[in-house]
Amino acid sequence: MAKKTSKRSTKIDMTAMCDVAFLLLSFFVMTSTAKLPEPYPVDTPASTVQQKLPESNLVTVTVGDKMVFFTIADRELRVATLDKVAETYNIQFTAEQKKAFDLMDGFGVKVSELPALLNMKGSDRNKDGLQKGIPFDETDNQLKEWVLSARFAAREIHNNELKIAIKGDAEEQYPTIKKVIDILQEQKINKFYLVTGLRGEDF
């Protein structure tokens, strides 16, 4: 008996396993969304709250180093928002620039500098120090216009109130955050999401 077992072939038919593996692989490849490069990567503080950020109808205001960046997570809203802002500031965007804006995730420049940014190659846009943030002080409150335009766009397209998330850097001083919150509260937005990282239960 012992002789017989030792001679038996050890090969297993891997075909089925291979099929399953590639089926799963194609599923994950298709469902996963590629993480787009951000103009200003921030280090978010951690929290124990396990709530997930909504995916649609959302804009994110990124705050870091006294600068503000604006990300329209919902692609359907992007061009509509840009059109409204262009109208407010009397800036004409070409069809190519609009297309580039549709594909761009986040940005942080003045409206007047936006056409030049859109003319650049995608890989050049996120270079260090190129995007200096959207102005949000009393004299030139462009952040307010962006938020307002995005809200109007959300009303028209989704017929729903826009959700706003604040993604702040952990080391950002409170007054900057406060200023952003005040801008939102001026528009009677009293409820928003704070983007946080994950922290262990036993904190």
Added chain:
Amino acid sequence: MAELNTGDGGGKKGGKVRSKKSGGSVDLTAMVDLAFLLITFFMLTTTLAKPQSMNLAMPDKSDDKTKDTETEVADDRSMTVLLGKDNQLVWYMGQVGAPLEGPTKVNYGKEGIRVELLKKIKTVPARYGNDPKKGLIVIIKASENSNYKNLVDILDEMAITKVATYAIVDISDEDKALLDKEGIL
């Protein structure tokens, strides 16, 4: 291990040269290895990329003074937390001029403010006969030198200790003076 090219007799016997049977067996081990490696990668990246978020509702800042939006807050139910610099905070019960307890300087986290919050969340309702409507109220006032992490940390404490009523309010001059006295303004 590859056994694809079996039966290659080098053309010794004319008729038997063609491969034994179409197909044969290919060793798929390496392919499966690679596939599972990629699956693991995509699985982990998709689940980790989804960011967490924390809901925050701010008190309405309506300029409409005709409506009396001021809620009556009993001194022995309200706990004020002042966020100072260097990851430190000061808490007191009641009003800043005549605090019922404190002011005490503590740190964030398990050994710091949470001990007090857990204590207060039990004692305050007990004083009102466990009326669920009369629980602890926490007023959060962040100073200019506190950072965003401090704010998220204290909001996280609210979530951990399950304080139902809390609000972020602008800091007053008296509170600033108190922080200055503690040396963390």
